[in-house]
Amino acid sequence: DIQMTQSPSSLSASVGDRVTIHCRASQTISSHLNWYRQKPGKAPQLLIFGASSLQNGVPNRFSGSGSGTDFTLTISSLQPEDYATYFCQESYSKPWTFGQGTKVDI
Amino acid sequence: EVQLLQSGAEVKKPGESLTISCKASGYSFATYWISWVRQTPEKGLEWMGRIDPSDFYTDYSPSFEGHVTISADKSINTAFLQWSSLRASDTAIYFCARWVNQNYVVWLDPWGQGTLVTVSS
Numbered sequence: 001d002i003q004m005t006q007s008p009s010s011l012s013a014s015v016g017d018r019v020t021i022h023c024r025a026s027q028t029i030s031s032h033l034n035w036y037r038q039k040p041g042k043a044p045q046l047l048i049f050g051a052s053s054l055q056n057g058v059p060n061r062f063s064g065s066g067s068g069t070d071f072t073l074t075i076s077s078l079q080p081e082d083y084a085t086y087f088c089q090e091s092y093s094k095p096w097t098f099g100q101g102t103k104v105d106i
Numbered sequence: 107e108v109q110l111l112q113s114g115a116e117v118k119k120p121g122e123s124l125t126i127s128c129k130a131s132g133y134s135f136a137t138y139w140i141s142w143v144r145q146t147p148e149k150g151l152e153w154m155g156r157i158d159p160s161d162f163y164t165d166y167s168p169s170f171e172g173h174v175t176i177s178a179d180k181s182i183n184t185a186f187l188q189w190s191s192l193r194a195s196d197t198a199i200y201f202c203a204r205w206v207n208q209n210y211v212v213w214l215d216p217w218g219q220g221t222l223v224t225v226s227s
Binding site: 034036042043044045046050053055087089091094095096097099100101 | 217
């Protein structure tokens with residue numbers, strides 16, 4: 001199985017800050033990488049698919065980059081609704097492994 | 107609007123059986139696979155398996171194969187996740203999600219609201 005490692009596990013930031021979250025795959029996955037945001041008590045929500053494509057309806061303060069084994073999610077200006085946990089997921093091969101999550105709080 | 111609506115929370119005893127459901131609306135149910143994902147504090151998010159509602163073909167993660175059964179009923183646009191004998195370790199939140207595949211790029215969207223399953227004696 002492909003292992004997905006996110007860093008950091010948690011971070012503290014203020015409204016308006018630029019936030020960067022990293023995800024590393026244990027083997028190359030080309031651009032088969034998705035990012036999700038999960039607000040407390042809610043289901044995950046797709047933000048980015050294919051490493052860098054913004055899902056319809058998602059604000060453009062979110063962006064994704066990377067290919068191969070190293071990927072980045074950037075929030076250009078953190079908003080109150082972005083205090084949440086973020087997960088990466090490889091979509092290269094079964095069992096479509098998720099990262100352990102990065103919690104963003106105040 | 108594309109939506110997945112899951113059944114409510116369940117409390118069961120070890121050894122009991124359980125089926126939870128995921129009703130789709132806003133799109134052609136048979137066109138997209140449905141996946142199930144487990145979330146626990148210990149292991150995070152884990153993909154369990156998926157079903158193609160058009161022909162009921164299923165595909166499981168090795169970690170879950172043999173312990174759960176995924177099924178679907180096209181007549182009511184609903185997918186199901188079933189256990190015949192629950193274990194305490196099945197305590198988790200279970201999400202269904204639509205599996206989207208465009209030109210071999212794959213993602214899960216949208217997700218159901220989640221079903222909390224508690225297994226305790």
